[in-house]
Amino acid sequence: MTFRIAPSILSADFARLGEEVRAVAAAGADLIHFDVMDNHYVPNLTVGPLVCAALRPHVKIPLDVHLMVQPVDRLIPDFARAGADIITFHPEASHHVDRTIALIKEQGCKAGLVLNPATPVSYLDHTLEKLDLVLLMSVNPGFGGQQFIASVLPKIAEVRRRIAATGKPIWLEVDGGVKADNIADIARAGADTFVAGSAIFGARDYAAVIRQMRERLAVL
Numbered sequence: 584m585t586f587r588i589a590p591s592i593l594s595a596d597f598a599r600l601g602e603e604v605r606a607v608a609a610a611g612a613d614l615i616h617f618d619v620m621d622n623h624y625v626p627n628l629t630v631g632p633l634v635c636a637a638l639r640p641h642v643k644i645p646l647d648v649h650l651m652v653q654p655v656d657r658l659i660p661d662f663a664r665a666g667a668d669i670i671t672f673h674p675e676a677s678h679h680v681d682r683t684i685a686l687i688k689e690q691g692c693k694a695g696l697v698l699n700p701a702t703p704v705s706y707l708d709h710t711l712e713k714l715d716l717v718l719l720m721s722v723n724p725g726f727g728g729q730q731f732i733a734s735v736l737p738k739i740a741e742v743r744r745r746i747a748a749t750g751k752p753i754w755l756e757v758d759g760g761v762k763a764d765n766i767a768d769i770a771r772a773g774a775d776t777f778v779a780g781s782a783i784f785g786a787r788d789y790a791a792v793i794r795q796m797r798e799r800l801a802v803l
């Protein structure tokens with residue numbers, strides 16, 4: 584199993600974002616998780632394609648754009664042009680989920696669905712085979728620094744079973760409250776890709792936290 588660590592810029596210093604993404608890349612991050620919030624789908628407001636494009640030249644690792652916006656489609660070509668490698672969206676925020684997935688792929692990006700803690704996995708019934716990844720929220724989206732919701736663990740296991748049944752290398756990413764202390768439990772449930780905002784950017788030494796997370800994963 585390949586594990587990936589995706590620091591979320593939501594907890595970075597927004598006044599020094601270029602430096603911050605370079606620092607986590609140098610500290611061993613596999614992806615940069617880029618949280619887009621619109622004060623409509625979620626009660627918070629962050630950054631858009633302009634900031635994505637500004638960050639793109641600072642790192643070589645993939646940009647994992649998590650859209651917490653409604654409507655979704657209008658922004659997809661903009662983020663693709665801005666250098667996004669992965670684009671994920673919340674299916675309840677799109678009227679035509681299959682069309683949105685196709686649009687992301689047409690734009691040359693990897694596509695993923697994001698399921699909130701209370702969003703049923705049945706959203707994967709007619710979509711999973713078309714996806715490059717599934718992102719399971721382990722907090723309600725909108726803010727960094729929230730507590731991991733443990734009832735998501737069996738849901739991770741269920742989605743892992745569904746992915747295994749497809750025989751495809753679909754990633755299973757988990758977002759919210761991920762720390763060195765719980766990363767092994769989350770991996771054991773079936774996740775392979777871990778978003779961590781406050782756990783990494785809230786620490787003085789980014790490399791030390793990422794190393795600690797990898798150590799906890801290495802013994803599984």
Ligand code: DX5
Pocket residue numbers: 591592593594616618649722723724725726727728729758759760761778779780781782
């Ligand atoms: C929450 C965001 C997360 C957030 C996670 O809506 O999607 O990516 O940054 O932050 P932590 O790791 O602090 O829970």
Ligand code: ZN
Pocket residue numbers: 591616617618649758778
């Ligand atoms: Zn996120």
